[in-house]
Structures are given as structure tokens and as C-alpha cells.
Amino acid sequence: MNAALPTSLPTVLVIDDEPRSQDAIRRTLEEDFNVITAGAADDGRELMERHSVSVILCDQRMPGTTGVQFLKEVRERWPDVVRIIISGYTDSEDIIEGINEAGIYQYLLKPWLPDHLLETVRRAVEAQGLQSDMHRLNIELRTSTPVLRARAAEKQASVRDAFDFSRIVRAQGSPMDQVCEIAARIARYDLSVLVLGESGSGKELLARAMHYASPRASRAFVMENCAAMSETLLESELFGHKRGSFTGAYEDHVGLFQRADGGTVFLDEIGDTSPGFQVKLLRVLQEGEVRPVGATRAMPVNVRVIAATHRNLEDDVHAGRFRQDLYYRLAGMTMAIPPLRERPGDIPPIAESLLQHAVRELAKPIERFHPDAVASMMSYPWPGNIRELRNEIYRAVALTEGSEVGARAFSSKVLQGQPGTAALHGTGTPGYPGMPQSGTLQERLDAIEAVILKETLLRYRWNKTHASKELGLSRVGLRSKLVRFGLEEK
Structure with a gap:
């Protein structure tokens, strides 16, 4: 199974x-990646020598060599490979050792969620590609500085775009127009921003847009x-630590605040932080400096903080779960991203954009959505928002044979969505999707009857x-209506 691999996938x-x-x-990864497997570190080492590997997912506790020990070797021999630990144990020493010695990208706990694992590996592959690009740029920089400066400027302009x-x-006419207009206005000013919105609604994308529209665009966004x-780990990751400051701290670690000096720090799910961390973050924001764990002096940092959460922080402040002083530090400007179900008019263009991405990534000759697929997407409330929509579209593209994605390629939960619920909350034509103006x-x-029949x-x-029984029609009567409305299954 591991002998012959296609070269088009990481x-x-x-x-x-x-x-x-x-x-x-x-099973979770094979649609997007070439997956090779090994049962022990020795077998993994042999595969590393024979294949060009982008990402390693390694169990921590195995017979013989532990995951961290093996990934430490990988870091030395194959430094460009992104390293991820998966473990069923929450031993903080293992985690800290993995971060410091093996330079792991993520530490995932069992049982993991398929969507989260897939997204983590996708991000890891993207990070590896960016790392390779930067490595090539650094090599060229030593030989062709003027040319590369021009290329870097072009790349920066491309990123901004x-x-x-x-x-x-x-x-x-989307509700997002007003959100983006306000965000664009305040992007140029060094105000802290708190972005509210459900998971998967696009908070990170809005934060990135604000960074690249700001005077800090040439510096890092982390x-x-x-x-x-x-x-403990969050404090170390954000503020850094000194060698020997705690068990497993074998070398100095520069925190994200220092790496982003002059740029922007985006803190997602800030509402889920502990009271102890909130005190430390407040001190950093007030004083404009960070003190790495174990350090004797603080270091000045100049960053803009954009925070995001799916929680109602005002309620958390009143309940004593979130510090009021930190809330007002973060909420210099508060913006709310509406969930996808409250802006159903955005579903078709977002779906079309995601379809084009899926077609390119999966190399499928698909041209469009069938109207019944659009109707299904419009009638489902999308509790997971754009992230869930993306997963469904990639799944549908993978299952589709032919040039058109039909509704039956979606999962059963989408097909069982309530008819018209999304359209009833939209800014376009009221009523059922497809009703004429x-x-x-x-x-x-x-038109309404046709939508009910189709749904x-x-x-x-x-x-x-089953459909005729629910609708109170005979099969002959149902077929007659399908012919009348041009809905007979192709």
C-alpha cells in the first residue's frame, strides 16, 4: 500500500x-493526501528515507521510541517536515518536551474529531509550503538582493490583494457589506478589536483583512x-520562556507577541481563557511589554491585538467569568459577524467559490451545481457556518461523477434541512428559494409548490x-406534478 504513491498530493x-x-x-485524510503508515519509529524512519513526506502524525506512547524522541530525530534530519503528536494522554511534561525538543506543530488529543484533524493537516501542509518558499527566498536573497526585493514587494502586494x-x-447587499465597511475604516487605526461570531463564520478572515489593510501590513500576522x-502552555506560546524555567524547557522560546512585534496578534476564542491567564494578558496590554516565563526582565513589544470569541463576553463579565478590565481593553471596537443562516444570500456565491477551490484541489471535471443542490444548501441552517459548508462541498465533489453536483451528493443532515428557513431570514426575495419576484x-x-415537492x-x-405519502398524493398524482413543474428526476 505504501509502495507506489501518486505525486500530485502531499x-x-x-x-x-x-x-x-x-x-x-x-480514512479521514486519504481523499486529500497520500497517506502512508507505520507501526513503529523504525518503520517510520525507513519510510522517511524513501518518500518525500510533508507532515508526520505520530503517536506519543509506542513500544520502544516515544513519539517525541522520534520527532526530535526528524527535526534534526528532516527539519522541513511538519511534526504533529497525537496522544490519548494529557501529560503536560510530554507536551512541553514535544514543543521544545521536537518542535511539534500541534499536539492533538484522542479521541480526535475528523474535521479538526483534516483541517489541522491542511494547515500543516500549507505551513510547510510557506516554509519552503521562505527557505528558497532566503537562498536567493544572498545572491540577488535587488531582484528579490522586487519579488518580495510583489508578493506582499499579492498577499494584500x-x-x-x-x-x-x-x-x-449582504449584511457582511456593513461589517467589512466598518472594519476597513478602523483597520488603519491602532484600536484593539473584538470580533464576535459563531465558529466557522469567518472571524479569522476578517482579522487578516484588517491587518493587511493597516499600516502594519508589512509585518507579521500571528x-x-x-x-x-x-x-501554562498558552502563556509560554504567547509570551515565550527561558531555558530551564520549567520541566522540559530545554531551550529559549520566543513567544508570538515578540515574533509579531510591529504587526498583529489574533487571539481566537479569547472567552475560553482562564482567570489566571486573563490577568497576565491584561498586564501585557497595559504595559506594552512581555516577560517570558523564567525571565528576569520584560521586553517591549508593539502589537495590535484583535481578539475573537463565540461567547457573549458581556454576560461572562456580569457572571464573573471574564475580567471586566480586560474586556474593555480588548473591546476598543466590537464587531459581530452574522452566522450564515442569517445571510442566506451569501450561500450561492460562497458555495460557488468553494466549488472552484474543490475542483482544483481534487482535480475533478465538475462545472456547476444542479439547481436541486442549490435548493438544499439554501434550506439548511448551517450550524457550522462556512466551515461546515466547505466540508459538505468537498465531500460532494469527491462523490460526484460527471460535470454537475447534485443534492444527493450531500450528507443526509443537509437533505433533511427545513425548507425555506434560510431564505425567510435573508435580505433578498422573501419566501421560498426560487420564488419569482x-x-x-x-x-x-x-413556484412555492415546486419547491415543496423538490424539498x-x-x-x-x-x-x-414515501414522498407521495407525506404529501397526501397518489404516486400518479405526484408524477403528474413533477412533469408539470419539470422536476422529473434526470
Whole structure:
């Protein structure tokens, strides 16, 4: 299975002594990556010597060599490979040792969620690609400084363009227009910003757009998910630490605040931080300096902080879960991103953009969505917002044979969405998706009836017996209506 690999996809090496864990990870990743597996560090080392690996997913506790010990060797021999630990144990010493000695990119705990694992590996591959690009740039810089300066300027301009507010996909008249307009106005000023919104609604994308529209655009944009780490690890990651300051601190570590000096720090899920960390963050924001763990003196930093959360921080302040003084430090300007269900008009253009990305990444000859697929997407409330929509579209593209994505390529939860709920909250035409803006009463009623018929058939995966029973029609009557409205299954 590991002998012959296609060259078009990045290669991920999974090292785990449990075959079931190997199989579960393979099934999660195999549509997007070449996945090779090993049951022990020795086998993994042999595979590393034979294959060009982008990312390693390594179990921590294995017979013989531990995951951290093996990844430390990988760091020395193959420094460009992104290293990820997966473990069922929350031993802080293992985590700290992994960060310091093995330079791990992420520490994932079992049981992991498929979507989170897939997104983590995608980000790791992207990071590896950027790291390779920067390595090439550094080599060229020593031989062709003027040319590379020009290229760097072009690349910086390209990045600015890629994260411009106009690149945030939305429909004309979208509620996001006002959000982006306000964000663009305040981007040029050094105000702290608090972005509110549900998970997957696009908070990071808005933060990046603000950074690249600001005078800090030429400096670093760094981010950290505050909910993903314990207080000790989060403090070390953001503020840094000195060698020997705690068990496992074998070398100095520069925190993200220092790396972003002159740029922007994006703190996602700030509402999930502990009271102890909140005190330390407040001190950094008040004094404009950080003191790495174990350091004897503080170091000045000049950063802009953009924080984000899915929680209602005002309620948390009143309940004593979040410090009031820190809240007012972060909320120099508060912005709320509406969830996707409150801006259904954005679903078609976002879906189309995601379709084009999926077609390129998965190399599928798909041209469009079938109208029934659009109707299904419009009738589902998308609790996971754009992230969930992306996953569904990539899944549908992978399952589709032909040039058109139909609704039946979506998962059952999307097909069972309530009809018209998204459209009823939109800014476009009220009523059911596809209802004409003008016409006689009968024409509008016919349009609504056609949507109800289509939605019911989609939920029953075009089982006409079940659909006709729910609608109170005979099979002959249902077929007659399908012919009348041009809905007969292709």
C-alpha cells in the first residue's frame, strides 16, 4: 500500500502502533493526501528515507521510541517536515518536551474529531509550503538582493490583494457589506478589536483583512486559538520562556507577541481563557511589554491585538467569568459577524467559490451545481457556518461523477434541512428559494409548490412512494406534478 504513491498530493506519514488508529486516520485524510503508515519509529524512519513526506502524525506512547524522541530525530534530519503528536494522554511534561525538543506543530488529543484533524493537516501542509518558499527566498536573497526585493514587494502586494475586504465572498447587499465597511475604516487605526461570531463564520478572515489593510501590513500576522491550550502552555506560546524555567524547557522560546512585534496578534476564542491567564494578558496590554516565563526582565513589544470569541463576553463579565478590565481593553471596537443562516444570500456565491477551490484541489471535471443542490444548501441552517459548508462541498465533489453536483451528493443532515428557513431570514426575495419576484398569484403559488415537492423528494432521496405519502398524493398524482413543474428526476 505504501509502495507506489501518486505525486500530485502531499504525503502524510502516520506512525501508530494501533492498526485501528492507522485506519481511522487514513480514512479521514486519504481523499486529500497520500497517506502512508507505520507501526513503529523504525518503520517510520525507513519510510522517511524513501518518500518525500510533508507532515508526520505520530503517536506519543509506542513500544520502544516515544513519539517525541522520534520527532526530535526528524527535526534534526528532516527539519522541513511538519511534526504533529497525537496522544490519548494529557501529560503536560510530554507536551512541553514535544514543543521544545521536537518542535511539534500541534499536539492533538484522542479521541480526535475528523474535521479538526483534516483541517489541522491542511494547515500543516500549507505551513510547510510557506516554509519552503521562505527557505528558497532566503537562498536567493544572498545572491540577488535587488531582484528579490522586487519579488518580495510583489508578493506582499499579492498577499494584500488576496486578503482584501473585497475578497471576502458575499452577495450584493449582504449584511457582511456593513461589517467589512466598518472594519476597513478602523483597520488603519491602532484600536484593539473584538470580533464576535459563531465558529466557522469567518472571524479569522476578517482579522487578516484588517491587518493587511493597516499600516502594519508589512509585518507579521500571528494567531493562536486560546481554547486549544492549557494556561501554562498558552502563556509560554504567547509570551515565550527561558531555558530551564520549567520541566522540559530545554531551550529559549520566543513567544508570538515578540515574533509579531510591529504587526498583529489574533487571539481566537479569547472567552475560553482562564482567570489566571486573563490577568497576565491584561498586564501585557497595559504595559506594552512581555516577560517570558523564567525571565528576569520584560521586553517591549508593539502589537495590535484583535481578539475573537463565540461567547457573549458581556454576560461572562456580569457572571464573573471574564475580567471586566480586560474586556474593555480588548473591546476598543466590537464587531459581530452574522452566522450564515442569517445571510442566506451569501450561500450561492460562497458555495460557488468553494466549488472552484474543490475542483482544483481534487482535480475533478465538475462545472456547476444542479439547481436541486442549490435548493438544499439554501434550506439548511448551517450550524457550522462556512466551515461546515466547505466540508459538505468537498465531500460532494469527491462523490460526484460527471460535470454537475447534485443534492444527493450531500450528507443526509443537509437533505433533511427545513425548507425555506434560510431564505425567510435573508435580505433578498422573501419566501421560498426560487420564488419569482413578480407574476400572478397562481404563478407564485406554483413556484412555492415546486419547491415543496423538490424539498420533500430530496429528503427521501427521490423515493416517490414515501414522498407521495407525506404529501397526501397518489404516486400518479405526484408524477403528474413533477412533469408539470419539470422536476422529473434526470
